[in-house]
Amino acid sequence: MEIIDLRSDTLTKPTPEMREAMASAEVGDDVFGEDPTVNALQEKIKDLTGKDAALFVASGTQANQISINAHTQPGNEVICEYRSHIFNYEAGAPAMLSGVQLHPIYGEYGVIKEDEIIEAIRKTDHHFPQTKLIALENTHNRWGGTIYPIENIEKISVIAAEYDIRMHLDGARLWNASVESAIPIKTYARYFDSVTLCFSKGLGAPVGSVIAGSESFIDRAHYYRKAYGGGMRQAGILAAAAIYAMENNVERLREDHRRARILAEAVNEMSGFVVNLRTTQTNIVVIDTSLSGKTAPELTDEMQKEGIKMIAFSPTRIRAVTHQHITDNDIDKTIEILKSIASRRSHN
Ligand code: TLP
Numbered sequence: 494m495e496i497i498d499l500r501s502d503t504l505t506k507p508t509p510e511m512r513e514a515m516a517s518a519e520v521g522d523d524v525f526g527e528d529p530t531v532n533a534l535q536e537k538i539k540d541l542t543g544k545d546a547a548l549f550v551a552s553g554t555q556a557n558q559i560s561i562n563a564h565t566q567p568g569n570e571v572i573c574e575y576r577s578h579i580f581n582y583e584a585g586a587p588a589m590l591s592g593v594q595l596h597p598i599y600g601e602y603g604v605i606k607e608d609e610i611i612e613a614i615r616k617t618d619h620h621f622p623q624t625k626l627i628a629l630e631n632t633h634n635r636w637g638g639t640i641y642p643i644e645n646i647e648k649i650s651v652i653a654a655e656y657d658i659r660m661h662l663d664g665a666r667l668w669n670a671s672v673e674s675a676i677p678i679k680t681y682a683r684y685f686d687s688v689t690l691c692f693s694k695g696l697g698a699p700v701g702s703v704i705a706g707s708e709s710f711i712d713r714a715h716y717y718r719k720a721y722g723g724g725m726r727q728a729g730i731l732a733a734a735a736i737y738a739m740e741n742n743v744e745r746l747r748e749d750h751r752r753a754r755i756l757a758e759a760v761n762e763m764s765g766f767v768v769n770l771r772t773t774q775t776n777i778v779v780i781d782t783s784l785s786g787k788t789a790p791e792l793t794d795e796m797q798k799e800g801i802k803m804i805a806f807s808p809t810r811i812r813a814v815t816h817q818h819i820t821d822n823d824i825d826k827t828i829e830i831l832k833s834i835a836s837r838r839s840h841n
Contacts, residue, residue: 494800495800496800496801496802497800497801497802497819497823497826497827498802498818499801499802499803499813499814499815499819499827500802500803500804500812500814501694501804501814501816502666502694502695502749502776502814502815502816502817503693503694504816504818505693505694505695505697505816505817505818506697506699506818507697507698507699507734508697508817510737510741511697511698511734511737511738511741514733514734514736514737515730515731515733515734515737516730517733518530518729518730518732518733519729520727520728520729520730521727521729522726522727523549523724523725523726523727523728523729524719524724524725524726528726528727528728528729528732529729530728530729530730530732530733530736531549531728531729531732533732533736534547534549534703534732534735534736535547535548535549535703537736537739538690538703538705539705541678541679541739542678542679542682542688542690542705543679543682543683544682544688544705544706544707545706545707545708545711546705546706546707546708546710546711546712547703547704547705547706547711548703548704548705548711548714548715548718549701549702549703549725549728549731549732549735550701550702550703550704550718550723551700551701551702551723551725552691552693552700552701552702553578553663553665553689553691553693553694553702554578554582554583554584554586555702555718555721555723556689556691556702556703556704557578557579557583557628557661557663557689558583558586558587558590558591558717558721559704559714559717559718559721559723560661560687560689560704560706560714561579561586561587561590561591561593561626561628561661562590562591562717563687563710563713563714563716563717564625564626564659564661564686564687564710565591565593565625565626566592566625567591567592567593568592568593568622568623569593569594569622569623569624569625569626570593570594570595570596570615570622570623570624570625571587571593571594571595571596571624571625571626571627571628572595572596572598572605572610572613572614572624572626572627572628572658573595573596573597573598573627573628573629573630574597574598574599574600574603574604574605574629574630574633575597575598575599575600576599576603576633576634576635576636577597577603577628577630577633577635577663578630578634578635578663578665579595579628579630579663580595580597581635590721593625593626594622596613596624598610598613602633602636602639602771602772603630603633603635603636603639603641604639604641604642604645605629605645605649607645607648607649607652610627610649610652611652614652614656614658624656624658625658625659626658626659626660626661627649627653627658627659627660627661628660628661628662628663629641629646629649629660629661629662629663629685630662630663630665631646631662631663631664631666631667631670631681632666632667632669632670632774632775632777634665634666634777635806636772636779637769637772637773637774637777637778637779637812638666638669638753638772638773638774638775638776638777638814639772639774639775640669640670640673640674640774640775641670643674643676643680643681646681646684647684649684650684650685659686659687660684660685660686660687661685661686661687661688661689662681662682662684662685662687662688662689663689664678664681664688664689664690664691665689665690665691665694665702666691666694666695666775666776667681667688667690668690668695668696668743668746669695669746669749669750669775669776670775672743672744672746672747672750673746673747673750673774673775678690682705686706686707686710687704687705687706687710687714688704688705688706689702689703689704689705690702690703690705692734692735692738692739694816695742695746695749695776695816695817696735696738696739696742696743696746697738697742697816697817698731698734698735698737698738699731699734700731700734701731701732701734701735703735742817745817746775746776749775749776749815749816749817749819750774750775750776750815752776752815752819752821752824753773753775753776753777753778753813753814753815754773755824755828756778756813756815756824756827756828757770757773757778758770759828759831759832760778760780760828760831763831763832763835764835764836765782765784765785765786765787765835766780766781766782766784766785766831766835767780767781767783767784768780768781769781776814776815776816777812777813777814778812778813778814778815779806779810779811779812780803780810780811780812780813781809781810782809782810782811783809785835788805788808788809789805789806789807789808789809789810789811790805790808792805792811792834793805793811795834796830796831796834799830799833799834800830801826801827801830801831813827
């Protein structure tokens with residue numbers, strides 16, 4: 494049976510053209526700073542983000558955790574959104590590696606209200622941790638790939654400056670936000686002291702993320718990358734895939750967004766399934782199953798038997814992500830199978 498795998502855009506495999514670029518990459522020892530392809534990638538990221546320096550790292554999680562450590566001291570507090578990746582999916586690393594505590598705030602569609610940020614910022618008092626960092630996520634994964642509006646980012650950056658707090662952006666899917674909103678990555682990056690980007694999601698590279706920031710910030714990030722065992726040697730093979738992805742796969746993301754929208758609208762029409770179409774802004778579709786009489790894991794098991802893979806995000810929510818290997822035909826087939834599951838269920 495042919496499998497349509499919608500669990501994540503991280504599942505994308507390098508294409509023959511990308512493998513060709515990897516195979517012919519010039520390499521050197523990047524721990525000595527001598528890998529020409531890694532250096533070329535970091536230069537490209539400086540241009541793209543408008544930051545003074547950039548550092549290639551192994552993963553999005555490593556990029557976030559290095560950034561948190563480089564911005565804080567143990568005992569500090571980091572404000573983030575309640576459904577953010579750093580709070581939910583990074584293995585408690587802020588506490589484990591940086592000794593900081595997170596202060597999660599619920600934000601509708603992943604967007605935290607500015608007055609709630611002001612309320613969360615700790616006053617100077619010996620009882621309180623010091624708020625050192627505000628971390629935002631764009632697009633916001635667990636909210637369904639929502640785009641953080643630039644006006645809200647700007648307002649938060651003004652508050653951060655007023656309180657002398659740094660700003661970090663988890664931009665694992667900032668490419669998707671930028672393509673969809675037509676706002677350049679540089680414009681988003683302007684409001685942050687550090688920005689991460691991933692090549693291994695919708696862009697289709699096998700491995701790799703990057704952090705961009707000031708010279709002194711990236712210098713500290715370099716130190717933590719070493720401490721986390723993240724210094725890679727002939728990493729140019731991976732950087733070549735990242736460069737290929739940046740040059741060839743960014744505009745293509747529009748196709749993923751279009752297909753996600755078709756899937757979201759069709760599923761929302763099916764009995765027992767609800768998709769909040771306001772959240773389907775990029776390549777992620779979140780299906781609420783609470784009215785179906787079945788749990789999300791029961792439904793994903795049922796789908797899997799028919800060749801469709803999605804992730805049960807919670808007992809009542811399923812996530813589907815479109816990506817490079819998902820075609821129009823796959824979307825039609827997925828809709829057909831979900832329809833039959835929905836109608837079978839409503840006739841039981
Ligand atoms: N997210 C993965 C899972 O961990 C949930 C996925 O399948 O979406 N920031 C954001 C917003 C992410 O969505 C992810 C990956 C990361 C960071 C971490 O990237 P990696 O997996 O490279 O450590």
